[in-house]
Amino acid sequence: MLKLLRFEFRRIIKSVFFWIITAYSFVMPVLTAFIYRALITLDLDDGIKFTAVNLSKDELTFLTWMIAVSFITDLPKFVALFTCLHLGRDYTDGIVRNKIIAGHSRGAIYGSYMITQMAASVFLCCIYMFSALFGLVISGIGAYLNGGEMFVRFGVAIIVFLVMTVAFVVLALIFRRRALPLILCILIAVMSNGVGAVIGSFNTPSKAVDDYIRIRHEKYEEMIEAGLIDEDTVEDLEDKYDKDSYLGVAWKLFHPVYVVSPIGFEGDYQAGGVTNLVSGAAEYTDEIDFSVNFIMQAMYSGDVSPVTPHDLKKVDSMHLSYAKNNLIYIGKSVAWMAVIGTWGFLVFRKKNLF
Amino acid sequence: MTENKDYVIKVNEVSKDYGKFRALDSMSFTVPKGSIYGLVGRNGAGKTTIMRVISGLQKPTSGTVEYGFDHKKLGKVGALVELPSIYSNQTARENLVFQYINLGLKIDGSIEESLNLVGLGNTGKKKAGKFSLGMRQRLGIAMAMSGNPEVLILDEPINGLDPQGIIQIRDLLIRLNREKGVTIIISSHILSELSKLATDFAFVEGGKVVKEIKAESLEDAGGLVTEFYSGTPERLIPVLNAKGLTTTFDPQSGIVFAKGYYNLTNVVIAANEAGVNIARVVTKETDLETYFVKLVGGGSNA
Numbered sequence A: 001m002l003k004l005l006r007f008e009f010r011r012i013i014k015s016v017f018f019w020i021i022t023a024y025s026f027v028m029p030v031l032t033a034f035i036y037r038a039l040i041t042l043d044l045d046d047g048i049k050f051t052a053v054n055l056s057k058d059e060l061t062f063l064t065w066m067i068a069v070s071f072i073t074d075l076p077k078f079v080a081l082f083t084c085l086h087l088g089r090d091y092t093d094g095i096v097r098n099k100i101i102a103g104h105s106r107g108a109i110y111g112s113y114m115i116t117q118m119a120a121s122v123f124l125c126c127i128y129m130f131s132a133l134f135g136l137v138i139s140g141i142g143a144y145l146n147g148g149e150m151f152v153r154f155g156v157a158i159i160v161f162l163v164m165t166v167a168f169v170v171l172a173l174i175f176r177r178r179a180l181p182l183i184l185c186i187l188i189a190v191m192s193n194g195v196g197a198v199i200g201s202f203n204t205p206s207k208a209v210d211d212y213i214r215i216r217h218e219k220y221e222e223m224i225e226a227g228l229i230d231e232d233t234v235e236d237l238e239d240k241y242d243k244d245s246y247l248g249v250a251w252k253l254f255h256p257v258y259v260v261s262p263i264g265f266e267g268d269y270q271a272g273g274v275t276n277l278v279s280g281a282a283e284y285t286d287e288i289d290f291s292v293n294f295i296m297q298a299m300y301s302g303d304v305s306p307v308t309p310h311d312l313k314k315v316d317s318m319h320l321s322y323a324k325n326n327l328i329y330i331g332k333s334v335a336w337m338a339v340i341g342t343w344g345f346l347v348f349r350k351k352n353l354f
Numbered sequence B: 001m002t003e004n005k006d007y008v009i010k011v012n013e014v015s016k017d018y019g020k021f022r023a024l025d026s027m028s029f030t031v032p033k034g035s036i037y038g039l040v041g042r043n044g045a046g047k048t049t050i051m052r053v054i055s056g057l058q059k060p061t062s063g064t065v066e067y068g069f070d071h072k073k074l075g076k077v078g079a080l081v082e083l084p085s086i087y088s089n090q091t092a093r094e095n096l097v098f099q100y101i102n103l104g105l106k107i108d109g110s111i112e113e114s115l116n117l118v119g120l121g122n123t124g125k126k127k128a129g130k131f132s133l134g135m136r137q138r139l140g141i142a143m144a145m146s147g148n149p150e151v152l153i154l155d156e157p158i159n160g161l162d163p164q165g166i167i168q169i170r171d172l173l174i175r176l177n178r179e180k181g182v183t184i185i186i187s188s189h190i191l192s193e194l195s196k197l198a199t200d201f202a203f204v205e206g207g208k209v210v211k212e213i214k215a216e217s218l219e220d221a222g223g224l225v226t227e228f229y230s231g232t233p234e235r236l237i238p239v240l241n242a243k244g245l246t247t248t249f250d251p252q253s254g255i256v257f258a259k260g261y262y263n264l265t266n267v268v269i270a271a272n273e274a275g276v277n278i279a280r281v282v283t284k285e286t287d288l289e290t291y292f293v294k295l296v297g298g299g300s301n302a
Helices: A004-014 A016-041 A057-068 A076-092 A095-102 A106-138 A146-174 A179-200 A206-225 A230-240 A247-262 A262-268 A274-279 A290-301 A321-348 B046-052 B092-103 B110-117 B133-145 B165-178 B191-197 B217-219 B233-242 B264-273 B290-296
Strands: A287-289 A320-323 B007-018 B021-032 B036-041 B062-067 B077-080 B151-155 B184-188 B200-205 B209-214 B223-229 B245-249 B256-257 B278-286
Touching: A004 B092, A016 A057, A016 A076, A016 A106, A057 A106, A057 A146, A076 A095, A076 A106, A076 A146, A076 A179, A095 A106, A095 B077, A095 B092, A095 B245, A106 A146, A106 A321, A146 A179, A146 A262, A146 A321, A179 A262, A206 A230, A206 A290, A247 A262, A247 A287, A262 A321, A287 A321, A320 A321, B007 B046, B007 B184, B021 B046, B021 B062, B021 B184, B021 B209, B036 B046, B036 B165, B036 B191, B046 B151, B046 B184, B077 B133, B092 B110, B092 B133, B110 B133, B133 B151, B133 B165, B165 B184, B165 B191, B184 B191, B191 B290, B209 B217, B223 B233, B233 B245, B233 B256, B233 B264, B245 B264, B264 B278
Parallel strands: B036 B184, B036 B200, B077 B151, B151 B184
Antiparallel strands: A287 A320, B007 B021, B007 B062, B200 B209, B223 B256, B223 B278, B245 B256
């Protein structure tokens, strides 16, 4: 196994494409930092001028996170391409055959590919992340890592990224035709951004909806007692804005996917870059606050809900700390890596691929 | 630890099925240590499949392959099956470095020695992808040779080569066999070339070995037969025997049949000196191809 690892690491080090991606991982976040520097300090009041950077700590924390974690949306397509071309070459050039003939077990060969590709992914993510921090600092914006806590979330992001890498490796190894895994991997990489954001938006737990409806009912009761609303109106409103109106068909479809997979990372961790800025979810918080969903929905619907954010503040189901969510994502990611990796191994071992 | 056995590989009743298609049907043969073992057969007879099974690329559906050495030790089996397995975007040297790492060998001067042995010592920075087919084959052999294998499995190593390339590969294989004692299992469509190399043959047909024969026995079974027409056969026969030929005489036709290879000029001079007049000479050669066709029947689609 060690010989194969040495072999594969040498191949990666000698790969021109790998170093191109590495260069991209270094340049892109630095460039992004400078673009943000220009955007947030651009003053067009009197010609084109740039003012001094004046960000609050919260804004700086979010910007640091947003730019540095962008590897999770930016790198998958490159890693997919690299994995398929790099491992594909071993098939087309017959090197996998060489390894088997030399006497290496298929398990060792599979393991060496998996380990080295995962290591390459971690390396690229780290380059991207540290380049982002470097770029933020040299662009004059500065960086704030929330007392180092942000590194834990970077770690979670890398582990989620590794699930994709494992999937790419498996796809690259189980098909004899070389074009198919390439298409599939690129498709996964490109779609992961959008799908991640969509799936992540269905993160509201069922219990939170139950609690919201219960609290809303208590509030309506108080309003009825105070003579502010009559019982029939409340009944109509509660019928119209029942649990199903909050958790529709899409929720029923996508929430299970969200629960069992790490696909919702982008939504949960606001790792969607500019998407988050546009959607207004531009905060680096200590917890995921589901109550926002209810307040927002009430605001944009006919639900004249008397529930305020304050009422939901101490409801457990409305909040999920990132400390807990980190563990959930690590658990889900490790489980998926094990499932995908084991399935890939079984196919690789049995299928006549060489 | 290398076991002291007189064979390198013993194939016992090996069958291989691909779905409903039976590629190997209880195939059995034994490869003697130090031999150049030629596998002869038509397309689809099962030559490549058995080579893939022996080299570990495929598992047999049934039957076993016994190795006369510790085949689990890295690099003890070298193979060039179908196409040479080399990185086309790397140089010859770099390819060998990769193979050395693959086998856990120390990267030292032996890489240059191997390159020189296969005649690729002067390829420098040229990428293997730009090599001619012959150069790629030779690099493939050099890679298969890394780690001093006990057996070298070569599937059609001279396929597509020009005459110069064929000669180079042939010379290389003979040298490896004689100088380094490597046992070679080889298949080739070019039976005339195979006959110049192999010391043993297995004729494969329908996934089975229908005949195993040593090269000498093949010569005995066929080889060159010459018909000598002479008015004095009783005086001609000792002359031919003195030249190492085995003779038989057909009294009815008066023809002397001589088996074996010889220099015609020397025979004619010797006969002249013995006062024998040779009226006519007709040669008929039973070569590997003829033998194969006789054995399996049909066209020589080997």
